[in-house]
Amino acid sequence: MTSTPLPASIDDTMALLDGEGYVGDRALATVLLLALKLKRPLFLEGEAGVGKTEIAKVLSQALGRDLIRLQCYEGLDISTAVYEWNYAAQMVEIRVSEATGDTDRDDLSRSVFGERFLIRRPVLQALQPSVKGAPVLLIDELDRADEAFEAFLLEVLADNQVTIPELGTIRAEEPPIVIITTNRTREIHDALKRRCLYHWVDYPDAERELEIVRRKVPGAAERLMAELVAFVQMLRTDEDLFKQPGVAETLDWATALTELNEIALDPDMVSDTLGVLLKYQDDIDRVRGSRARQMIDEIRRDMERAGQETV
Template identity: 65%
Template sequence: MASSSAQPIPDSVDTVLDLLSAHDYVADRALSTCVFLALRLGRPLFLEGEAGVGKTEIAKVLARALGRPLERLQCYEGLDLASAAYEWNYARQMIEIRLAEAAGAADRERLGRDIFTDAFLIRRPLLRAVEGVDGQVPVLLVDELDRADEPFEAFLLEVLSDFTITIPELGVRGGGAAPIVVVTSNRTREIHDALKRRCLYHWVDYPDAARERAILQAKAPGVGERLAAQVVAFVQGLRDQDLFKLPGVAETLDWANALMQLDVVELDPAVIDDTLGVLLKYQDDILRMRGSEAARILSQVKAELGHGTAA
């Protein structure tokens, strides 16, 4: 939940690094620089990368760290204006019309004006973002834009150009202080260049082993040092394989927490085979890795870490 007062925009890249770290987000300097510039220049931040690498978490952390409300728009095929920006409360409008008719109201033109007011307006994330939330400028997360249709992408570009939304019955809304905008994409399709040009772009890659261990330490501090090293090294090894879907950081954290629940203190081939479904989400990938292939990667991991050989 956002705090009652917004915090100032960070004044340096190092401040951004410290801010993210204080909220358990371990970022590299390139990402922190892009975040800093987006905040200082007032530009939307466009983050692209594989699922599970921490794109969405950036927006959540910024909202917490800066004391801003978070408005999240989860994109999907068929997303339209009514779901993204606003719609009229037709049920309430019909009730108002019936009540007016029962009371003998004859001025239909006045009734038409009365039912198209703020009292009957349902605000969705985009409208709340450009208007502000309880007097605060929010963080707007447009999540997985690549899942939405191209016509919605064009509408979003218009909104991001001046941070206003025109409601025919009420006029232009927004246009004040611009929200902090984070747009994410898993790159299941290409986003139009016009929208990318409006944003600062950063590709969020899988972390190297050192940074992934730091993430694991921050997010799952109860995992023992030996197990954490093996978990990270094994996941890094999986990412070198030709799999349909490589495990992201989210899967690393899920696996570490699952192993803790099983009271595992050190990886062995049996426990890996039993828990591969936490890491891999496609049966073909699981069948390919289970057994001798997982044991081979584990043996290599233990040799590199000096933890002995697999049992």
């Protein structure tokens, strides 16, 4: 895969996203263009399932760059995220040196702590030069990691470098394209945010979500897509749910109902498949049955009125 030139304008960025099937808005295209031009990390915040991670994947595909993903979790440390030494190979090197009588301590230390014994983890991999150009480094769900790891990232984000005590400082020839995502389960420190451009990724409006479903589930019936999107939009605005469904759940539900050969929302089928859309039993109980039927009737009345007004 050969790399593609970076977009030169907001319209180019919109076209780049659109070409990979990502239905984004102009605000996202603007901040994405600025992040590329200014070589600044992009900090994406929003609810789970709104498409934050997908932005990094689409950018990698569209630009022909490698995607290096660091999935964050509690207890993530430098040895997993940045680098570690190949201790087994180092021990073999030490044993060989002892067997051959080459036991000069300084020479041995330089040898076993050389780059051939260095295991590069995602962050360090992202700082390495590539013929395709700077890779896309996705630091996914940073809010799941500990604050100590946040503090370490400051050097990487500010100076595009990592300091390894035994080797010194490794600096990127070209800064990686850094995308950081968080589901806002906890606040990220201001010191890290200041080094990034910020964008809130919200749930899409009905028109944009319908276009997303059309592109991602092309086999779905048009009526089903329209009613399904209206149903999800109503859930997000009218229902007091513990966890609102994201776009990912909308697509899963559209795919499931299409596999079941549904061409429109059926109240019984909706109740039977709510586990695809909603992930908490209390939310499913709130919507299942009479409430689902009531919502579908309301959606169809609204569609009929809209059709009459159009005529």
